[in-house]
Amino acid sequence: MSLSAVHGTLSSLKSCQADIGTGMDIVTDVAMDLAEAQDDEMNPGIKEMEAMILECAKLDREINYFVDVVQQVTAEVATQQPEAMFSLSAKVKEQFTERIAQLSDADLHTHQKVMAFKESVKNSFKQANQESAESMEELDEDIAVTQSQVNFTCPLTQVEMVNPVKNKKCNHHYDEAAIINLIKTRQSQKKKCRCPVVGCGNTDVKESDVIPDQMLRRRIQSYKRQNNRT
DSSP states (O other), rough: OOOHHHHHHHHHHHHHHHHHHHHHHHHHHHHHHHHHHHHOOTTTHHHHHHHHHHHHHHHHHHHHHHHHHHHHHHHHHHHOOOOGOOOHHHHHHHHHHHHHHTHHHHHHEEEEHHHHHHHHHHHHHHTTTOOSHHHHHHHHHHHHHHHHHHHSBBBBTTOOOOOOOETTTTOOOOEEHHHHHHHHHHHHTTOOOOOOSTTOOOOOGGGGGEOOOOOOOOHHHHHHHHHHOO
């Protein structure tokens, strides 16, 4: 197998990862719908979806490990004699097996989309459990305040967010692609990434700090549908 063929395979795997991420977002949306429609936190359907999210997270991590190992091994082989290509598969298998053995359930629960799933379902239960008219009125006021505080416009792109993420440290929102690109750009410059929201004191935003905000994404989609009707 040539190195170009290897790189082509890695590219396909990365595309597969994007599809896995989209699938996890869809599962989260369905779980939120179930949570809003029922007040039973132990709903078996939601438990099944959580298990599904964890399986997707495991597959996503495994792909990351495989890609990392292949890139590392091929970089080593590229500097050696052509015969080294014959041992490429064995080296990849050995190192990949070692990496997978280190993957734990605790690691999966720190996956960004798993954390987003749990937070989204939890917030949906809170909304569904408002029973009295007074509680519902307070909830409406909270939502109104939140909508006024959380602008749908990304502070980086200055356009409406498509895939909003929330910073766990300062609670500010950005479009996922924009903030990840900024973080990686700053890393390549050996600099820290400052939160782009004016006046924010968070001077070191890391990729692990941002998680998908499914509630806000649904709110943006709802806002769009309402505007399309008018």
